[in-house]
Amino acid sequence: xxTPIFISRKFVLISTLCVVIVSVLLISVGIVQSNRVRxxxxxxxxxxxxxxxxPLDASVSEPVETxxxxxxxxxxxxxxxxxxxxxxxxxTKRADELITYMKKTGLNAVxxxxxxxxxxxxxxxxxxxxxxxxxxxxxxxxxxxxxxxxADDKIYRIARIAVMRDSAFASAHPTSALTFPGGSLWRDKTxxxxxxxxxxxxxFYSLALAREAYARGFDEVQFDYVRxxxxxxxxxxxxxxxxxxxxxxxxxxxFFAAVGDPLRAEKIPVSFDLFGLVxxxxxxxxxxxxxxxxxxxxxxxxxxxxxxxxxNGFQGFVNPAVHPYEVIKISLDHGAxxxxxxxxxxxxxxxxxxxxxxxxxxxxxxxxxxKDMSVRKQFRPWIQDFDIGAVYTGxxxxxxxxxxxxxxxxxxxIWNARNVYEPAKYTP
Numbered sequence: 001x002x003t004p005i006f007i008s009r010k011f012v013l014i015s016t017l018c019v020v021i022v023s024v025l026l027i028s029v030g031i032v033q034s035n036r037v038r039x040x041x042x043x044x045x046x047x048x049x050x051x052x053x054x055p056l057d058a059s060v061s062e063p064v065e066t067x068x069x070x071x072x073x074x075x076x077x078x079x080x081x082x083x084x085x086x087x088x089x090x091x092t093k094r095a096d097e098l099i100t101y102m103k104k105t106g107l108n109a110v111x112x113x114x115x116x117x118x119x120x121x122x123x124x125x126x127x128x129x130x131x132x133x134x135x136x137x138x139x140x141x142x143x144x145x146x147x148x149x150x151a152d153d154k155i156y157r158i159a160r161i162a163v164m165r166d167s168a169f170a171s172a173h174p175t176s177a178l179t180f181p182g183g184s185l186w187r188d189k190t191x192x193x194x195x196x197x198x199x200x201x202x203x204f205y206s207l208a209l210a211r212e213a214y215a216r217g218f219d220e221v222q223f224d225y226v227r228x229x230x231x232x233x234x235x236x237x238x239x240x241x242x243x244x245x246x247x248x249x250x251x252x253x254x255f256f257a258a259v260g261d262p263l264r265a266e267k268i269p270v271s272f273d274l275f276g277l278v279x280x281x282x283x284x285x286x287x288x289x290x291x292x293x294x295x296x297x298x299x300x301x302x303x304x305x306x307x308x309x310x311x312n313g314f315q316g317f318v319n320p321a322v323h324p325y326e327v328i329k330i331s332l333d334h335g336a337x338x339x340x341x342x343x344x345x346x347x348x349x350x351x352x353x354x355x356x357x358x359x360x361x362x363x364x365x366x367x368x369x370x371k372d373m374s375v376r377k378q379f380r381p382w383i384q385d386f387d388i389g390a391v392y393t394g395x396x397x398x399x400x401x402x403x404x405x406x407x408x409x410x411x412x413x414i415w416n417a418r419n420v421y422e423p424a425k426y427t428p
Contacts, residue, residue, distance in 0.1 A: 105423070110157060176199035188229055227252065270297075336407070
């Protein structure tokens with residue numbers, strides 16, 4: 001016989017209330033879990049990955065510091081014997097071929113582009129402020145590995161940074177760029193845009209890139225295109241910051257100081273590329289370059305004393321390109337004299353009233369000679385390995401090297417835009 005089931009109304013109410021309470025608790029737990037998931041997802045999206053740029057004003061309350069990789073510095077060679085590499089060369093097997101060539105022939109330094117011809121950075125920087133300038137697919141995929149390989153082979157590494165001629169920078173900072181009167185970016189004959197030499201933003205960018213290069217392992221930073229534009233519709237240029245009432249040499253001197261001083265204070269070796277004719281003239285050449293305005297703020301100057309770039313008739317040479325030794329020796333000697341004029345002594349009169357030249361005293365001569373040697377050691381010129389004005393042979397390259405040595409320079413850098421070098425004897 002079955003036991004009868006009796007359910008009171010009170011029991012039903014209590015049971016229903018319990019079910020409701022349990023349901024509410026379960027829903028609450030679900031909401032909390034869901035919120036936690038969303039919070040976690042939001043946190044991941046807020047902090048960029050390593051491939052994303054970090055805002056300059058971003059701050060983290062508890063930064064996580066990582067131990068930086070040890071940087072091996074290659075000591076400055078007693079005589080720098082260098083060649084130029086494009087970023088593309090540095091990223092291909094051509095680099096390995098050139099390293100083999102360098103080791104075989106005694107070349108001990110390489111100058112590598114950090115920028116492409118349009119100004120975009122050819123590598124991925126660690127400094128987030130530089131990421132807006134990077135090309136979509138950097139030519140140099142692994143800069144650190146490249147620099148380590150060069151260090152292993154004891155090759156001195158110089159980072160080349162083109163400064164004023166920079167379309168990427170000009171496009172990103174139009175208020176710091178040269179423009180036409182209508183407001184569009186001014187461009188030279190090659191189609192490149194230029195930055196205003198008086199722009200403080202340009203100084204900041206140049207310093208940031210130089211520090212990045214040194215931190216990554218380069219042994220020296222070299223600045224090129226440190227000048228006012230020289231070709232194209234120059235009369236149409238509108239300068240957003242440079243005042244035409246100021247001498248161009250004064251504007252450029254201010255730039256050399258603003259970049260060179262802080263880097264050298266940080267023990268970062270610095271060099272500047274200049275037109276070769278700065279060794280022959282002290283008027284700024286219309287581009288704002290004078291030796292005397294550069295040398296106080298740099299370790300080395302690299303005048304581009306390519307014989308083919310001197311006008312026919314220079315120093316009586318019908319075609320300077322076929323006189324590589326003479327053109328370079330004359331240029332460097334004259335440049336040294338601009339920086340350290342020859343002693344002339346003093347004048348006096350004898351008992352008969354005749355003017356008598358009194359030669360410099362020994363201490364003056366000694367001081368002059370010491371300064372002359374120091375001035376000449378700052379010269380590390382670019383020399384020619386390309387066929388303009390003449391077909392350049394190994395003998396002509398060797399003649400240029402001899403001229404640099406005879407002039408007291410600290411080394412030489414060989415330029416070929418395609419990175420194809422004529423075999424020559426580079427060592428003493």
